[in-house]
Amino acid sequence: MKEERFDAIVVGAGPSGNAAAYTMAKSGLKVLQLERGEYPGSKNVQGAILYSDALEKIIPDFREDAPLERHVVEQRIWMMDDTSHTGMHYRSEDFNEEKPNRYTIIRAQFDKWFSRRVREAGAIVLCETTVTELIRDTKGRVIGVRTDREGGVLLADVVVLGEGVNGLVGQRAGLREELKPKNVALAVKEMHFLPQETIEQRFGLKGDEGVVIEAMGTITKGMTGTGFLYTNRESISVGIGCLVEDFANSGVTPYGLLDTFKHHPSIRPLLAGAEVKEYAAHLIPEGGFRAMPEIFGEGWVTVGDAAHLVNAVHREGSNLAMTSGRIAGETIVYLKRRREPCTAEYLKEYRKRLEDSFVLKDMRKYKDIPDLLHGSRQLLDLYPRMMSKAAQVWFRVDGKDKRAKEKEIIGSLRRQRGIAGLVGDVVRVARAWR
Amino acid sequence: MGTEAANGGKIEEKLFQNRYQVDSGRPHVKIREHDKPSETLMKLTNICPAGCYTVDDKGRVEVVPDGCMECGTCRILTAESGELEWNYPRGGYGVLFKFG
Numbered sequence: 001m002k003e004e005r006f007d008a009i010v011v012g013a014g015p016s017g018n019a020a021a022y023t024m025a026k027s028g029l030k031v032l033q034l035e036r037g038e039y040p041g042s043k044n045v046q047g048a049i050l051y052s053d054a055l056e057k058i059i060p061d062f063r064e065d066a067p068l069e070r071h072v073v074e075q076r077i078w079m080m081d082d083t084s085h086t087g088m089h090y091r092s093e094d095f096n097e098e099k100p101n102r103y104t105i106i107r108a109q110f111d112k113w114f115s116r117r118v119r120e121a122g123a124i125v126l127c128e129t130t131v132t133e134l135i136r137d138t139k140g141r142v143i144g145v146r147t148d149r150e151g152g153v154l155l156a157d158v159v160v161l162g163e164g165v166n167g168l169v170g171q172r173a174g175l176r177e178e179l180k181p182k183n184v185a186l187a188v189k190e191m192h193f194l195p196q197e198t199i200e201q202r203f204g205l206k207g208d209e210g211v212v213i214e215a216m217g218t219i220t221k222g223m224t225g226t227g228f229l230y231t232n233r234e235s236i237s238v239g240i241g242c243l244v245e246d247f248a249n250s251g252v253t254p255y256g257l258l259d260t261f262k263h264h265p266s267i268r269p270l271l272a273g274a275e276v277k278e279y280a281a282h283l284i285p286e287g288g289f290r291a292m293p294e295i296f297g298e299g300w301v302t303v304g305d306a307a308h309l310v311n312a313v314h315r316e317g318s319n320l321a322m323t324s325g326r327i328a329g330e331t332i333v334y335l336k337r338r339r340e341p342c343t344a345e346y347l348k349e350y351r352k353r354l355e356d357s358f359v360l361k362d363m364r365k366y367k368d369i370p371d372l373l374h375g376s377r378q379l380l381d382l383y384p385r386m387m388s389k390a391a392q393v394w395f396r397v398d399g400k401d402k403r404a405k406e407k408e409i410i411g412s413l414r415r416q417r418g419i420a421g422l423v424g425d426v427v428r429v430a431r432a433w434r
Numbered sequence: 435m436g437t438e439a440a441n442g443g444k445i446e447e448k449l450f451q452n453r454y455q456v457d458s459g460r461p462h463v464k465i466r467e468h469d470k471p472s473e474t475l476m477k478l479t480n481i482c483p484a485g486c487y488t489v490d491d492k493g494r495v496e497v498v499p500d501g502c503m504e505c506g507t508c509r510i511l512t513a514e515s516g517e518l519e520w521n522y523p524r525g526g527y528g529v530l531f532k533f534g
Contacts, residue, residue, distance in 0.1 A: 036522055036523075036525050036526075037526070037530070038455070038526050038530055041531070041534055042529075042530045042531055042534075043504065043528070043529070043531065043534075044531065044534045045503075045531060045534045046534065048534075106533045106534070107531075107533070107534035108531050108532055108533050108534040109533075111534070127525070127526070128525035128526030129525040130522050130523070130524060130525045147525070148524050148525055149525070165506070166504070166505065166506030166509065166510075168521070168522060178510065178513045178514075179506075179510050179513075180510075181510055181511060184510065186481070186483065186505060186507050188483050190448070191533045235533075244481070244507055244510060244511065247480075247481045247507075248474075248477050248481055248511060251477070251480045252480070253445075253480050253481070253483075253485075254481065254483040255444065255445050255448060255483060255485070259444065276448075276451060277451055277532070277533070278451050278452060278531065278532055278533050279448035279449060279451055279452060280452075280503060280531055280533075280534060281483035281484065281503040281505045281507075282503070282505050283505050283506055283507065283510075
């Protein structure tokens, strides 16, 4: 393979790399994809939610044989203090549709399936191969990669970097700066197995219906982060993540935080009796638009987590990954057909197309949110506590008159945050959200 | 459950569920030799989600990356100081997530 030259080399077989490799191979390009894991998915971790729209645009009939767990009919957002949760639940029969909008998935299985489709489309997928560096020509243009295999030099017209958040290849080649501890979250999660019927009873589900819970509040001990619980067919994914900088400053261990979350009185009964079969950890790029690196250059493009494409507000990432991979692939196919070279001048078309898609529109919309959360810890700690307190005062019947209860609630808001603080928070959130 | 208990010796139990292909004799994370660990190195003993970092009997921080999940947290925290030599394991080695 040493002398063989490819139209494109894709580094990584996660959602972004697979989307890029599939798109290019399907259009007849000669594609080589390199994955360091034993099988695609063996190094990959996600909650995980699959967003149908992003995948449908790549593989319209994916529902026929993709390993899907449950389609989501209910979303719960919980604000938690140490003994309570205040929830916003949205459940709708409308989500029981012919082509459901969101599914829970198990990444190791899903990624294997996606990779099979990539191979069927004509790409060569080489596993157990770690890319060690990019190869450049005398003008500095990327022309291939070096791997840890013997004689491991591989050449291509363009290299697509879908190497994930902890992407050493692009970072060491100077294509992007080192990640900052305030811009990445460390998340840990466990897989809890329970009989299918038990899960359906506990969450009031029938058939393939599923529930997802996103949680915030004192569960993160003052750190910026969230917890989650997703129902799979016969397992529950439960996890929690906080900014690396916050973990480093607090000294809280990630597994200790997860155990405390699991023992919360609102979470514990949902997991009771389960058998834990895996514990995983992964970084999530949470710095938003301002933390994004350049995503194209001379002979290379970056997609997915490696390009910092995560919408932290909506907890979306895999759809941004798949869409950026698809658009990068389409751009390269377009350039090939026009016989244009994959230089920065032409690859900037990828950036342009991504700007026109929801990916960079959403990244831009929430560009100020990471800084907001950084400077306003009360949003994730004080407010959930105050809300719980208020709910308790309101719902507990104890002979106190209702006007006195109202006064108590408003008085507590004033005392703990002050009118100026409250107004300031509203203005700051509104401004960052706009 | 107190923080002590939560931070205590449970990590081995969690990692026991995982699948690894350890590249014996070729650790993919190494610590620069030191007499007294920096503040950052000490932080790794808490933040590493696999508990790979411990303090030895001479007060130095040591790493045994057999249970490493390759998240990269320690790499990012020490990027500036250069106290770690961090590479991905050779192809096929390291953690093998069954579910991910």
